[in-house]
Amino acid sequence: MKPRLATDNTINLDLPAVCADCGVREMTLCAPLDGQEMHKLCGLLQRIEFADGDAIIDEGESAEHVFNVTSGVVRLFKLLADGRRTVTGFLFPGDFLGLTNRETYVSSAEALGDVRLCRFSRTKLEALFTDIPKLEKRLLGMASNDLAAAQDQMVLLGRKSAGEKIASFLIALSDRQIARAVPADPVLVPMTRSDIADYLGLTTETVSRTFTQLKVKGLIRLEAGGKVVLTDRDALEDLAAGA
Amino acid sequence: MKPRLATDNTINLDLPAVCADCGVREMTLCAPLDGQEMHKLCGLLQRIEFADGDAIIDEGESAEHVFNVTSGVVRLFKLLADGRRTVTGFLFPGDFLGLTNRETYVSSAEALGDVRLCRFSRTKLEALFTDIPKLEKRLLGMASNDLAAAQDQMVLLGRKSAGEKIASFLIALSDRQIARAVPADPVLVPMTRSDIADYLGLTTETVSRTFTQLKVKGLIRLEAGGKVVLTDRDALEDLAAGA
DNA sequence: CGGTTACTTGATGCATATCAAAGAGGGTGG
């Protein structure tokens, strides 16, 4: 329990290999932890993988784990009684999954392509909070960020036109690439038109049409493999802001 | 009032009067605190009041305080560049205001009628976290609840019809009355049609029309003073769930 | 009691949904 005097380096050698060379450590739950704390946290994690379309968690299911995305993309969604779907978010490497104050998960999560996560038992992680208050602080910080993002999404869903929605979506994806040290442009769009539609409160047809309109106006260029080049980022940002 | 242990009672006598007879203590930040911890927290709170329409915080302004609503109703909102407004939420007694992981507030807040709050310096409150970890845990729990509510709102905004939106809104207001130990029915609607419209992604006209439609269908009855009687709660709940 | 603001109702228009079908990839088995 006492801090060790050994260097971080020495301690890291003791870490499970998966943590030692984790590419997203600086942007996730682990960011504020020192070597010894990392070691404690790594001691209780499990690595799991999912293939395209696999269910990671189901809304309403008992919330026994929380997760960190280490690679790939995750789609979060909720369903209405008659099957209408709302995608509540997309998670990228470094993002956190499974936070809830209830007994059950509040939304479902599916793998969008191959996904790797590290998984923690919720009770074990919470037990660590006493020992490492920084962890809980970090979680609160991440939750606050999610809350801010959720409010932006409410503005988008409630008051933006289709063009403004798509522009906002592309700018947001680009900004998240920057945060993950991926070039801002081109924007990688791994999700289907239908996923985008359910995320923006539109239909696939309208998403498709709106992409072509932005292309015709010269704001974007569509490339193979779901890549979108932002040929006029300033104009897109103005559109996204509702100017 | 709940029965209290003698020891608690003694300590409570030392509390500022505003905390000693606070009606929302059990549902807010203070809920998990014992007498002594309450005392510490009360030591750094200020009581402030606002009249109808007053700005409580402004989006983008430096986030130096956090608040607890003790009486009245608060409207949270965000604006687009051209003035379009989205109401991101309504706060009732017991609700928390001002949480952010950034330097600034993420949305604006206005009083909807007379409002009383207790205000804490953000830095002082955060300093208390070390001493009272329960406080931070409580804040994380409240943030998680807010996040779940935000996702429900995304489903509403993205995929529900006007009728489903109004039904969901009324059921949610009723449920929050129950949580505050106010009878489930009639639902008190202190906000204007325009507030409701900006909350549900509609126009005032559509809100008004939809209320009359629900009335004609026999699901609600509109009474003076913004009271709505839920004459067929089951039907409203089915409608809200998208059945 | 008069002025003001909020609410309701009606007529019309439009952005986006819906219905329909034709391309475009992308993976698989022959």
Next chain:
DNA sequence: CCACCCTCTTTGATATGCATCAAGTAACCG
């Protein structure tokens, strides 16, 4: 390696739910 199939995407034609424009009515307040 090609042909086929399946799914995703794009484009077109039409429909519709809600917005917009426009009065009138009720509620509120000084």
